Amino acid sequence: MKRLSIVSSLALMLASNAAFAETQITWWHAMGGALGETVNQIATDFNNSQDEYTITPVFKGSYEETLTAGIAAFRAGEQPNIMQVFDAGAATVIGAKGATIPVQDLLTQNGVAFDINDYISGVRYFYADADGKMIGMPFNSSSPIMYFNVDALAASGVEAPKTWEEFETTTAPALIEAGYIPLAQSHSPWIFVENFMSRHNLPFATNDNGYTGSDTQILVNSDEMKMHWTNVKEWLDEGKYAWYGASWDDNQAPFEEGKVAIWMGSSGSFGGLMQKDLPFEFSATYLPYWEEITTEPTQTFIGGASLFAMAGKSDEENAATAAFFEFLTSPEVQYMWHRETGYVPITTAAYELAKEDGHYDRFPAAEVGIQQLSLASGENTKGYRMGFYPQIRDVMNREFGRILTDETSVEAAFETIETEANELLSRFAMTQN
Amino acid sequence: MKRAGFSDRWLPVLFLLPQLTIIVIFFYWPAAHAVRSSFFLQDPFGFGETFVGIKNYTMLLDSASYLRAAWFTVIFVTLVTFLSLAIALLLAVKADKVIRGAKTYRTLLMWVYAVAPPVAGVIGLVLFDQSWGPIKDFVAQFGWDFRLGVNYFDTAFTLVVMSVWKQLPVNFIFFLSGLQSIPRSVREAALIDNRSAAGRFWDVTFPLLAPTGFFLLIINITYALFDTFGIFDTTFKGEPGNNPMTLVYKVYLDGFRGNDLGGSSAQSVILMVLVLALTIFQFRMVERRIHYT
Numbered sequence: 041m042k043r044l045s046i047v048s049s050l051a052l053m054l055a056s057n058a059a060f061a062e063t064q065i066t067w068w069h070a071m072g073g074a075l076g077e078t079v080n081q082i083a084t085d086f087n088n089s090q091d092e093y094t095i096t097p098v099f100k101g102s103y104e105e106t107l108t109a110g111i112a113a114f115r116a117g118e119q120p121n122i123m124q125v126f127d128a129g130a131a132t133v134i135g136a137k138g139a140t141i142p143v144q145d146l147l148t149q150n151g152v153a154f155d156i157n158d159y160i161s162g163v164r165y166f167y168a169d170a171d172g173k174m175i176g177m178p179f180n181s182s183s184p185i186m187y188f189n190v191d192a193l194a195a196s197g198v199e200a201p202k203t204w205e206e207f208e209t210t211t212a213p214a215l216i217e218a219g220y221i222p223l224a225q226s227h228s229p230w231i232f233v234e235n236f237m238s239r240h241n242l243p244f245a246t247n248d249n250g251y252t253g254s255d256t257q258i259l260v261n262s263d264e265m266k267m268h269w270t271n272v273k274e275w276l277d278e279g280k281y282a283w284y285g286a287s288w289d290d291n292q293a294p295f296e297e298g299k300v301a302i303w304m305g306s307s308g309s310f311g312g313l314m315q316k317d318l319p320f321e322f323s324a325t326y327l328p329y330w331e332e333i334t335t336e337p338t339q340t341f342i343g344g345a346s347l348f349a350m351a352g353k354s355d356e357e358n359a360a361t362a363a364f365f366e367f368l369t370s371p372e373v374q375y376m377w378h379r380e381t382g383y384v385p386i387t388t389a390a391y392e393l394a395k396e397d398g399h400y401d402r403f404p405a406a407e408v409g410i411q412q413l414s415l416a417s418g419e420n421t422k423g424y425r426m427g428f429y430p431q432i433r434d435v436m437n438r439e440f441g442r443i444l445t446d447e448t449s450v451e452a453a454f455e456t457i458e459t460e461a462n463e464l465l466s467r468f469a470m471t472q473n
Numbered sequence: 474m475k476r477a478g479f480s481d482r483w484l485p486v487l488f489l490l491p492q493l494t495i496i497v498i499f500f501y502w503p504a505a506h507a508v509r510s511s512f513f514l515q516d517p518f519g520f521g522e523t524f525v526g527i528k529n530y531t532m533l534l535d536s537a538s539y540l541r542a543a544w545f546t547v548i549f550v551t552l553v554t555f556l557s558l559a560i561a562l563l564l565a566v567k568a569d570k571v572i573r574g575a576k577t578y579r580t581l582l583m584w585v586y587a588v589a590p591p592v593a594g595v596i597g598l599v600l601f602d603q604s605w606g607p608i609k610d611f612v613a614q615f616g617w618d619f620r621l622g623v624n625y626f627d628t629a630f631t632l633v634v635m636s637v638w639k640q641l642p643v644n645f646i647f648f649l650s651g652l653q654s655i656p657r658s659v660r661e662a663a664l665i666d667n668r669s670a671a672g673r674f675w676d677v678t679f680p681l682l683a684p685t686g687f688f689l690l691i692i693n694i695t696y697a698l699f700d701t702f703g704i705f706d707t708t709f710k711g712e713p714g715n716n717p718m719t720l721v722y723k724v725y726l727d728g729f730r731g732n733d734l735g736g737s738s739a740q741s742v743i744l745m746v747l748v749l750a751l752t753i754f755q756f757r758m759v760e761r762r763i764h765y766t
Binding site for chain 1: 514515516517518519520521522523525532536537538603604620621622623624625709710711712713714715716726727729730731732733735736
């Protein structure tokens with residue numbers, strides 16, 4: 041008996057030694073709740089799939105908090121190996137050359153095959169530099185899509201609108217007639233500005249939407265943008281649109297309660313909506329477009345966040361990071377992530393796997409995000425690159441709130457947004473010297 | 474008489490050293506750093522920076538949103554300070570007269586003190602929520618379409634109410650102990666001179682409470698300026714939007730959310746100057762006008 045315990049403790053010691061020999065890497069992320077559990081699952085699966093490396097995921101709060109924590113840690117030389125950075129923070133981290141190792145270089149240096157064409161087109165270049173080299177690894181990629189209450193639309197005798205003209209003249213009046221609030225949306229800058237530009241193939245900023253220079257000017261104060269927002273305000277006054285403040289959840293809740301018939305949110309909201317077991321059937325489709333602007337609507341681009349490999353780490357740790365990225369982008373892991381969360385699979389292979397498995401036969405709405413990201417592309421559909429963009433979004437949110445509460449006019453609001461955004465952009469350009 | 478003193482002139486310095494070290498490391502060094510940063514525009518990761526002189530400051534003075542926040546801060550601080558002092562004084566005067574169950578009554582008035590500001594914010598969200606808040610339902614009966622997070626005034630209203638509620642117990646405790654330290658003989662003498670309770674309060678009790686009141690005034694102004702941050706942060710649910718905000722919240726937004734180190738340092742320096750002015754005012758007033766007996 042005694043001998044047995046000695047043997048087993050020896051075995052334990054050996055095992056723990058083996059564990060120490062593994063290369064440890066850390067991953068800071070902003071995925072809370074159910075998303076965080078899936079992140080932990082991916083990390084556990086990776087650790088169990090091989091015995092050279094161990095990854096530890098750490099939840100650091102919101103996107104903004106994670107970025108700030110990562111920056112502070114970098115300045116103190118304590119940065120994690122992998123940091124998750126959201127779309128609006130991309131310019132900050134990509135602008136700081138030397139803070140990260142471009143993911144494309146990391147993978148090829150560590151012998152991992154990399155071909156940017158393996159990634160679906162709406163995902164490919166958002167986190168790339170001007171030459172098309174991928175800097176950040178797209179991770180939780182989503183796109184704004186239009187969810188609708190199938191029962192509400194059936195009761196009103198209308199279909200999900202394809203264009204804003206159709207919404208205005210046909211869909212909204214019928215829904216009001218049937219006792220519903222026709223429309224809500226959860227993120228004005230993302231849905232009604234950034235992806236509005238992409239959907240209509242309109243330029244969002246100079247310098248090829250900010251990708252090819254730092255002296256960028258925003259092009260938000262355009263006739264198309266003001267036309268859209270003038271209509272949005274009219275819809276609000278006519279009861280065709282309801283606004284519940286800048287918070288995401290406050291705008292989603294009335295849709296879940298069945299009061300609002302059409303809600304625009306993220307393709308990544310799909311998993312959460314499925315889990316909630318709503319008292320009505322829901323589905324989703326593409327964002328509408330204005331026929332008066334274009335008759336050939338284009339794709340949207342990704343939102344969400346990507347993973348950056350931080351610089352200043354040893355070769356062994358970088359090898360571990362590369363191995364993890366390889367694991368993460370494998371079709372099986374991507375499909376699992378897509379299935380559990382609703383975020384889009386980032387590679388064509390993962391998309392094919394989901395199709396083969398019959399995922400979209402079971403949940404047709406789960407495919408809308410990736411389909412919309414794969415629509416025809418244009419010169420303005422790969423994304424944007426602007427510094428201090430989180431503040432520019434805050435400025436937009438503030439001015440949109442003021443439009444919708446009658447504190448300012450559409451004309452004045454867009455002038456303010458243009459002035460303040462350009463001021464922020466020129467300030468950001470000065471931080472890059 | 475022999476004065477007690479140190480024989481070695483370095484000994485007192487040695488004793489003071491730990492305290493001085495802490496002050497220098499945690500207060501002066503960061504403050505100096507902030508002043509320096511406020512004249513630069515800096516890459517958040519620390520790779521590059523440009524000297525811009527006083528541009529970070531002039532930008533603030535030109536910025537409509539900063540002036541809007543400054544104006545809101547003035548109104549907010551005035552309202553919160555006045556209301557929390559006035560209500561607490563009223564409660565303390567009334568509690569001072571309670572004879573039966575005095576302790577229970579006072580404890581009930583004080584327990585809110587244990588609530589942290591972010592929690593107060595969450596309680597405010599629950600009470601005032603735009604879709605299911607009970608207070609929203611209540612005021613709807615009077616035709617007030619209350620919409621927290623949508624309407625600027627309604628949001629400001631909620632922030633003021635929650636900030637006042639959170640601060641009441643502190644003021645209450647101080648006022649009550651202030652009242653209880655007024656000598657019995659003075660009160661009895663006043664009772665003979667003046668039959669009106671209100672008259673006695675304004676002529677005798679209120680002036681005797683002045684030291685406490687002045688101290689609380691300073692405490693409340695700094696509370697409303699700085700410590701209400703948690704209430705704002707939880708009420709906004711991560712999206713400031715067009716909601717009213719104080720200058721301290723703006724420092725956080727630009728510095729921590731936006732990574733604009735130069736701009737937010739300039740804002741911090743402005744706040745430092747404000748606090749400095751407040752402190753100087755406090756000491757001057759203490760020396761000249763207010764007599765602590």
